[in-house]
Amino acid sequence: MASFELIDWVVALTPVLLMAVLFAWLDVFKLMSPWEMIGCLLLGCVAGLVAWPISGRMLDTLPIGYSFYSRIVAPFIEEALKGCALAVLILSNRIGYKLDAVISGFAIGAGFSVIENIFYLARFPELTTSVWLVRGLGTAVMHGTTTAVLAVAAHGLGQRSLRQQGGRMFNPVWLLPGYLLASLIHLAFNQFPNHPMEDMIVTLIAAPVLLIGVMRFGESETHKWLIEDRETHRRWLEEWQSGAFPSDDSGQRIAALSAQLKPDQAALVRDYCIVKAELVLAAEEELLDRDRKLEEDQATRVRAAFARLEEIKNRIGRIGYAALSRRLPFSRNDEWELSELKELLDRD
Known part of the structure; x- marks a missing residue:
């Protein structure tokens, strides 16, 4: 019995963490250090802990928890909390390019999903491994993907200010479009309670394709910006030195x-x-x-x-x-x- 419980914990918690590590490994600029990744995961964990008293009544409708509240209301609350964790990174100037926006956002969502699944595992140990497989490979990956989408959208809106002298440190409006898009993706994911395996399969296919595509675009954009900024700074330096x-x-x-x-x-x-x-x-x-x-x-x-x-x-x-x-x-x-x-x- 104990071995089955261990398998449940492994399939519920590890896939999304491994995916976060994979995205960091795919980053050719290696912008995220292990400690930064851990910090993003912990921010997501904090958001998950805050969400639990608010959204805890979803437990009453498990195995997957598809009440009206969890289908319609919870996505907006949970994405807002993950957005607040992301705002901490933006305020502390920890996101420079789209590449680390993707990785940071996914890691925050991964941390959130880990806390959520730990609560479920502790509360419902009798559920089958297939339930935890769906949560580990479906719901958890969805949480990471929606926060990555939010991060990329916020970075896109704020990048002009972040790259210019005297630009604003942070504007909450940067988060709004990404928050709405992330909430709608989350909302759509929760609309098919009778097809959890299909939800999981679609998420496992769509999420990596979407995020790796954004990362490849981000690599090109980052290289272009670095070349432009380097030439500008070199010109400034020559003028000051002269x-x-x-x-x-x-x-x-x-x-x-x-x-x-x-x-x-x-x-x-x-x-x-x-x-x-x-x-x-x-x-x-x-x-x-x-x-x-x-x-x-x-x-x-x-x-x-x-x-x-x-x-x-x-x-x-x-x-x-x-x-x-x-x-x-x-x-x-x-x-x-x-x-x-x-x-x-x-x-x-």
Whole structure:
């Protein structure tokens, strides 16, 4: 009997986790570290724990739980909770490109489904393995897919702001279209209580095809953006190093600020811009290289550059840096690239 229970837990919990790992492995840029994946799973678990007191009465209608509430109301509540978990990642600038939007979203949905299935397994141990197979390969994969869809849609709406200097940190409206689409997919999945195996088969076919297709598009888009951003940052760096300022609006704002400062402070502002541009370029080169590994001498130079950046920031002072930071041309996406570079240093 115990062996059958173990099989139930395995088929209910592991398939969606293995699929999340597979998507991370397929990412040629290797944007998600194991710890980041675990963090996304835990966010999904938290959303699942919050959902349980709200949606727990679905248990009363198991084996699959197709009451009016679970078919019509629960999809909107559960997708909203997973959307809140996704918002945490966006607010903390943990999503840079569509690739990690897909993987992060799927991992959040996977974590949510794991908690949901653990509750069901504990509450209804007498149900057959076929029920847990449907939940593990059908319902759980659906949860991951809908959150991935939400993440991709939110990233698509917010990408312009995330890639421009002075863009908004987060706008809840970015989540709304993806939330509605994810809820409708979830709603459609729950409309066929008498055909669970068919639901599972359709999900297992459609979800990987959809998500891998989005990932392949994301790879092309990421490569294109990195090339464009690298050339822009290289041009800025050359202009700053030559003693001029970039000709765009941000460069002219920094020029106006420098004109108001004493020569030594103006020199510090220029040094800060140069070092930060060098680091952003290094981050973009590393992402384009795709090996996700820094050579020893390269790591030494990057560490020294980060230390130099912090030293210049301290010398500029809190008030001066506050004035400078509002004028810097670097976007939230550039800051995300720097965080990826720091993570590489921490791994070495």
